[in-house]
Amino acid sequence: MYRKFGKRVIGVFLSLCGLIVCCIPMLIIAVLIKLDSKGPVFFKQKRLGKDQKEFMIYKFRTMCNHAYEMGGVATRSNDARITKVGYILRRTSLDELPQMFNIINGTMAIIGPRPILKVEFEDYKNSKRYCRRYDALPGMFCTVDIEYRSSSDRDLQFNMDADYVDQMSFGLDVKTFFSIIAPVVMGKNVYKEEVDKDKK
Template identity: 45%
Template sequence: MILKKWDDLPEDMKNEKVKKYYEVLYKKRFNLFTKRIFDIVVAIFTFFVLSPAFIIISIAIKLDSKGPIMFRQIRVTQYGKEFRIFKFRTMVNNADKIGTQVTTKNDNRITKTGTILRKFRLDEFPQLFNIISGDMSFVGTRPEVSKYVERYTDVMIATLLLPAGVTSEASIQYKNEELLLSNSDNIDETYLKEVLPEKMKYNLTSIEEFSFWGEVMTMIRTVIAVIKRDNKNTFEKVTVNKSEVNM
């Protein structure tokens, strides 16, 4: 992973607030190189290990609803570059054309298979291809669509110094983001004015405290968070069922 020279950055990134974070990363260039090697090796290894799961999930998606297996959408990554993100399709075909870009709890566009994939974050598996190509990393700011990036403040732009990530500390802290947005009358505005600024605080802190081993720990905490959320949901279902029995 190569950090461009300051003078070579896109003009809209060269502001004083971004420079503060650039200087932090510039001092940790070796860690950035290690991070890239780690991403490539682990992504390739993981793909081969999970290849049978890819086949099973692909079949389940095709049997569940009409449409392609993969969901591909233009997102923004390092230095403002646009790329096509890969995810297993979890919604009805062309869902992005019949609703908001943000998903909410109980979104009726989500398919039955999609509900399971989202629960365990299995829909993110195809992003291994994005990692191998260099457009993404295992850990980094989640990639946004262009219309949200266009609303970034000067300091938020600093997150574009690094490739977008599959997970991050912000992702862990806002793992129930869909629930937070479910009661909003204007989901896009609520996301931009309330959710995104808070997530960005975590993303910017992650840059300030960047270290290779810190990112490995973020990956581990992500797995733990997914497991805990599943156990919590299971507990809540059991509690509800017991209440129904006792009524």
């Protein structure tokens, strides 16, 4: 019942509440983005969603305009394409707030495997285990965010995603949601370089 109906109903309700509560902060963020650099407020990109169908994801723009075309995804904190405001948004995950619109339109959930580019899954598309991650809606946050966030490698991420889909429940979603608060607030493990540095 939770997988089929409850998760979606709760997600839409919380997202609507979130937009009401965050409307002023989101407006302030939008203004700061426009003042900080040229380009649109929102970053839009096609990602792989449930059943490996592409959808348009929405985020606050954190890099200079057309940054992806210039060098792909930012993987280091000192990437010159990241704007001043964008650096803060990435650290705090505030750039993810527009994804509440994705939750409302049914392309995402609050908790679920993080959506990636189609090309990023190309080398793994024949793995039945890894394809399991596409049996659920992608999420704003996932279990890998609890400890690793963006610093995990693909095998670790996809295995944890498959485990999540197998074990998905209301209790797991609640536990995951509250467990990611500390890492997000502390701005931990946004980039792989930071984890590698801590290991030395």
